[in-house]
Amino acid sequence: MKVVVDLDLCQGHAMCELEAPHVFVVPKRGKVEILDATPPDALLADVENAVRFCPTQALMIVDDGDSTISKDERE
Incomplete structure (x- = not known):
């Protein structure tokens, strides 16, 4: 798992920091x-929540293997 951010979308709401x-x-x-762009699997649920609750959907x-995990797979 790797976490990426679109800084053009991020508005600094900090929901991600609260979740992970x-x-x-x-x-x-x-x-x-x-x-930590490649957090351990033990943090997967926290990272998924951070992605899910990002109000601007800036996280992915x-x-x-660099293939994107779709929004449907995250929900």
């Missing part, structure tokens, strides 16, 4: 920074 604080940080008045999970 070991993976994401959002500086005050900033945009998300990914702390891709598998290590």
